[in-house]
Each structure stands twice: as C-alpha cells, then as structure tokens.
Amino acid sequence: MxxxxxxxxxxxxxxxxGTPLLWATLGEVSAERSGVxxxxxxxxxxxxxxxxxxxxxxxGHPGVGVLVGAAVGGAAAFLHAFMSVTLRANxxxxxxxxxxxxxxxxxxxxxxxxxxxxxxxxxxxxxxxxSQIPVLGPMLFQGHTVLTYVGLFLAVVLWILLWKTRWGxxxxxxxxxxxxxxxxxxxxxxxxxxxxxxxxxxxxxxGAYLSVAYRPAWTEGMTAGMxxxxxxxxxxxxxxxxxxxxxxxxxxxxxHLSFRLQGxxxxxxxxxxxxxxxxxxxALVGLRGTWRRGAPAALGQPYARGER
Amino acid sequence: MRLLKTMAVLVAALAVVGTxxxxxxxxxxxxIYVGPIGDYGWSHAHNEGRLxxxxxxxxxxxxxxxxxxxxxxxxxxxxxAQGYNVIFTTSFGFMDGTLAAAKRYPNVIFAHCSGFRxxxxxxxxxxxxxxxxxxxxxxxxxxxxxxxxxYVGAFPIPExxxxxxxxxxxxREVNPKAEVHVRWIYEWYNPAAAKEATEALIKDGCxxxxxxxxxxxxxxxxxxxxxxxxxHYSPMQAFAPDHCVSGQLVHWDKIYVDFxxxxxxxxxxxxxxxxxxxxxxxxxxxxxxxxxxxxxxNPKFVPALKARIVDSKVFGKISVYDLVFxxxxxxxxxxxxxxxxxxxxxxxxxxxxxxxxxxxxxDHLITMEWAxxxxxxxxxxxx
Numbered sequence: 074m075x076x077x078x079x080x081x082x083x084x085x086x087x088x089x090x091g092t093p094l095l096w097a098t099l100g101e102v103s104a105e106r107s108g109v110x111x112x113x114x115x116x117x118x119x120x121x122x123x124x125x126x127x128x129x130x131x132x133g134h135p136g137v138g139v140l141v142g143a144a145v146g147g148a149a150a151f152l153h154a155f156m157s158v159t160l161r162a163n164x165x166x167x168x169x170x171x172x173x174x175x176x177x178x179x180x181x182x183x184x185x186x187x188x189x190x191x192x193x194x195x196x197x198x199x200x201x202x203x204s205q206i207p208v209l210g211p212m213l214f215q216g217h218t219v220l221t222y223v224g225l226f227l228a229v230v231l232w233i234l235l236w237k238t239r240w241g242x243x244x245x246x247x248x249x250x251x252x253x254x255x256x257x258x259x260x261x262x263x264x265x266x267x268x269x270x271x272x273x274x275x276x277x278x279x280g281a282y283l284s285v286a287y288r289p290a291w292t293e294g295m296t297a298g299m300x301x302x303x304x305x306x307x308x309x310x311x312x313x314x315x316x317x318x319x320x321x322x323x324x325x326x327x328x329h330l331s332f333r334l335q336g337x338x339x340x341x342x343x344x345x346x347x348x349x350x351x352x353x354x355x356a357l358v359g360l361r362g363t364w365r366r367g368a369p370a371a372l373g374q375p376y377a378r379g380e381r
Numbered sequence: 382m383r384l385l386k387t388m389a390v391l392v393a394a395l396a397v398v399g400t401x402x403x404x405x406x407x408x409x410x411x412x413i414y415v416g417p418i419g420d421y422g423w424s425h426a427h428n429e430g431r432l433x434x435x436x437x438x439x440x441x442x443x444x445x446x447x448x449x450x451x452x453x454x455x456x457x458x459x460x461x462a463q464g465y466n467v468i469f470t471t472s473f474g475f476m477d478g479t480l481a482a483a484k485r486y487p488n489v490i491f492a493h494c495s496g497f498r499x500x501x502x503x504x505x506x507x508x509x510x511x512x513x514x515x516x517x518x519x520x521x522x523x524x525x526x527x528x529x530x531x532y533v534g535a536f537p538i539p540e541x542x543x544x545x546x547x548x549x550x551x552x553r554e555v556n557p558k559a560e561v562h563v564r565w566i567y568e569w570y571n572p573a574a575a576k577e578a579t580e581a582l583i584k585d586g587c588x589x590x591x592x593x594x595x596x597x598x599x600x601x602x603x604x605x606x607x608x609x610x611x612x613h614y615s616p617m618q619a620f621a622p623d624h625c626v627s628g629q630l631v632h633w634d635k636i637y638v639d640f641x642x643x644x645x646x647x648x649x650x651x652x653x654x655x656x657x658x659x660x661x662x663x664x665x666x667x668x669x670x671x672x673x674x675x676x677x678x679n680p681k682f683v684p685a686l687k688a689r690i691v692d693s694k695v696f697g698k699i700s701v702y703d704l705v706f707x708x709x710x711x712x713x714x715x716x717x718x719x720x721x722x723x724x725x726x727x728x729x730x731x732x733x734x735x736x737x738x739x740x741x742x743x744d745h746l747i748t749m750e751w752a753x754x755x756x757x758x759x760x761x762x763x764x
Contacts, residue, residue: 078584082580082581082584086577086580086581089580090573090577180417180419183419184418184419186419187419187420187421187425188421188615188616188619189619189620190597190601190619190620190621283572283573287573287576288572288573288576288598288601288602289601290572290596290597290598290601290620292419292420292421292570292572292595292596292597293417293418293419293420294416294417294419294420294570295572295596297568297570297571297572297573297574298571299573328577329577329580329581331577332564332566332574332577332578332580332581332582333581333584333585335564335565335581335758335759336562336585336757336758336759339759339761340564340565340567340759340761341567341761344567
C-alpha cells in the first residue's frame, strides 16, 4: 500500500465523516457563544435526518429534503430556546429532553420508511479542473457533496462574523455577560433565540447529510450517538469555528483509521482512539490554560433581568 | 328419553370443560426487543414474525422496544401485571433477567432467543444462519477478482465468528486462495461505523462484501462502487438491485407460530419447557437464502455464477451456480446430508478442529471461537 493511497483515503474519509460533525459543531458553537448549551444535538440531527429523507423520498429532490431538514432542526432548537431562554428552565435538562424527544418522534414517524433506499441521493460533485491535480484532486475535489464545501466555507464565514463584526461582538458579549449586554441595550432574549435556532438549522442539515448524502436511507436511530461527539468537539474546538474544522477532520480521520489499522493494532484499542485522543487534547489544552479562557463566561446560565 | 337427557348433560359438561380449557390457554403474548423495530435488522425481523403469528393464530400480542439489557425484569414485571402470559425476550443479554423472572412467575411461559439457559417454564430458540453464510461464501469466492472479500463484523462473539468461518469455508471451497478480510465495529447497529469499515476494506482492495450489522449500509456503500455484496437479515436487494447478489433472510414467524400453536393445543405448558430448544435452520425454513424472499440468487449474477466451473470432490465439474443449489438441497432436506463444518477442518493456525468425517456438535457450534482458514484480520479471543 503506497503512501498516496493512504493519504487520499484518510483525508477523503475525514472530510466525508467530518462533514456532519462540522455542521452540527458550528451550530453548537453558535448557540454556546451566546451562553446557551444545547444538549439536544442528537435529537435535532435525527429529526433533520428523518424529515429530509421523507421529503427527498416523496419529492425526488434531495436538495428540498436538506432545506426541510434545516427548517425542522431550527424548529426543534426553537423549542429549546423557548424552554431555556423564555422559561429559564435548566438548559441541560431541556437539551436532554430534546434529544430524547427527537429520537422518539423520529422513530415514531419513521415507521415504514426504513425498507427502501432513497431514490435520488444528493450527488457527489467532481470539481472540474481541480480534481485533476494529483493526490490533492482525488482527496479534496472528488466524491464529496456540496454540503462538505459549504460547511467548510460556513466555518470561515462564522469565524469572521464572530470575531470581526459588530454582530459577533453582540453575540459574544451576551455569552460573556448577559447583564452587561442588557444594560447596553442589547436584547439578550432576541440574540439567544437567534443563535440557538440558527444552531438547530445547522444540526438539522448535519442530520440531513446523513440520510440523503452520506448513506441515503432511513433507519431508526441512525445518528447513533454522533450528537454527543459534537458536544465534545464544541469544547475541543474552544468555541472557535476554525478550530471546529480541525476537530471535525481529526475525528473523522481517527474514525477511519480505527477501521483501517485493525490488521495492525488491536481493534479494542482503536475503537477507543478517537475518544482517548479527544480527552488527551483537552487535557493538554487545559494544562496550557488557553482553553478555559475560551469558554463563554455565562455558558449554561439562564438570564433574568435584575437577578445576579 | 333418558338417554337423550344423559347425552345432553354430557354435551353440556363437555362444553363447560372445553371453555375452561380454552380460557386457560388463551394466549396473550408479549415481545421484548433490545433495539428499535425500525432498525431494519434484528428487532425489525422479530417484529415481522410477531405480526405474522398474530394474524395466523388470531392471538393478542404486544411488544416493547429499545429495552436496555439490564432492565428486562422491570419490563417483564409490567407485562405480567398487564396479564400477558407468554413472554418472548429477544436478546442474548436478556438471559439472566428472563430466567429470574421465570422463577418468579412459574405460571407464565417464557421464551428466550439465542441463549442457553432454560427452566420448566422457559424455552430457548434461535434461527441460525451458518448454512446460508456458507452458500453466500461459495458465490463470493466465485465473484471476487482481487481475491479479497470484505466482512464487516459486529462483535467478535461465537455467533458472528461461526458465521464468518462458515462464509470463509464456502469462499475457499471454490477459490482456495481467496481471503476474507474482517473489520469489527463493536456495535450491532451503527450505520456510520459500518460505512467507514466498508470504506476501509475497499481501500485495502476488497471487492465483494458480506457483513453482520443491522442496516443495509454495507450493501449501499459497495453498490456506490459497483461492487457485489450479500444482504443480511432483512430483504436488502432493493437497496442495490444490480449489486446485491444474495444474502440471508430470517423467518422468525416459523418458530413463533409453531411454538404458540403448541401452547394453544396444550402440548407446551409452563411445566414442560426445560428441554425445549428451537435450533432452527434451513430444513425448518426458519432461514432462507437470498436478498429478497423467493429469490435465492439475484438473476443479474446468474450468468457469471453459471460460467464459473469448479472441480468439486463430491459433484465433479460443476458450475458455482449449480453447486450452490446442490448444497442448498443437501442442507435443506429434512435428512440433512451435508454440513459446512465437515471434517477434516483446520483453523487458520493449522490446528485440527473437526476430525475427518465428523460434523461439529451443537455445543461446539455455539461456543466456537476459532477462525477458519482464509480469515484475515484481528480475531479477539482466538484460541
């Protein structure tokens, strides 16, 4: 096995498996930057996956499916915003409830949809010209759907928005100190509603990717715990969209390697590798002290005017 | 007149006794599943069997899905309280909980799938695929061009190991140099893991695929590269009409209908199940060869399999297609005249596992840990 095929394989699979992780992580970064933890990622993803599949199967248009998946993810997140922002419920409990609710509802509605493949999957694109470059071409510009590229682009846009625009300052200040932001005339309520719902839209698209592109079929519980990896990746990335790209790709690469290297390393060990490396990197970053600084100060705390 | 009166009394008495008898055996059956019925795999198949049994026998049934293995007793308690008197538990991990419940409720009938512990009111049952895997192996061995066949395995436990070894024995029978490359995903159901494991096998040069995982993922991923594969558990030919060669199909309804009707007839009661074990294979039609019911081999692959001629010790020069059906007949007839695990059989380390002329015993089959020759890759617990 020559090195080229290994590199092409690892990077190619990292992009394919990393895409849903990236979309959902960007969504969670958006919500958490404004101070709202949403543990409902798994629930939003599975609802997005099912609705996208059902619509794509019915209409024959996978693109329409993705849009509906996005809307459904957003609607589910709106529910979380209502619970945690308006009603000031415990964010962790509300998020967990959303995950359980999403898995249950998607399972119920999905009855009978599992026996057939999606008739028209989201097509993989081959970028003309660029795909001809040796090594880089087959690695980056072949076999991926448009969602992979949009996801990477979105990471850059989100980074610019968060760190280079007034909008970003507003969102981050709500996450750091909602009382101060409120005193300055920013509507904490509106900002949090927006970021949480936007996060749900991205999680919905992540789910849609799974059911219309990654594996064009519906089976109950098909997200299989990916939402929890996303929660870890959000922390891992230090709430930074660009580092989220690195985290998602690294996780994707390790996940692929855990199957690729089974002939050489005990499979039990490899199964642990992605998770163990996540813990290791977290520990290293934590020791350096820069990671803590990254967490929004008001993360997880409901805000009520006049309370402190 | 007196005779008539006596007869009337007799008839009335019989009717009363009959009604009581019927009332006693009126079945309310409950099924406990470990996964969701929408998985299109294990739990889905059990549920299909339940529905057929319900229809065929006109009995009342219910089910609970997604039951964690440690919590099965709680669910049994609830079902018994609701009046269910026959309870099926369909995961190996439910074994101890089911046995404990069987002792607690001596009048309720229990049936545990894939385990080995029984009680007077608890039987065991299993529809096993190893014969069908062997037949799939014959076809896989004929279709591979690279000589490498990929296998995505769930857990390295005896059941899965037995299936992979039977598959490899089939492969080697028609293609003595071919290898079966195995990757484990350590889950019964995880489409993403199955996809990445398949991708890894493709990168390593495998060009035909079989698997143990409860979704059609492997079939779909292989079909994307136009590579042949074999379905598992549910009808999966629809997921790759041009690339799914065959597969294994299960008919739990055969066992469910048989067992429940014997309870109805009073043959099985809560007193006499200690030695009842359904180990149902091809002859009982609990399992079927094919990627779609009634289609043992996808017609698209028939010419290729007919064109491939092998030299069989038993049948002489024979096409792989004919060999598959000859073996299917040998194993499917009530007087089974062939078994894939027929000695002399050496494991991949060269140790003699089955002596010449012998077949593997049931106990050996359900506890086997060794790997047949031709299996490549990690094999945790290998003796």
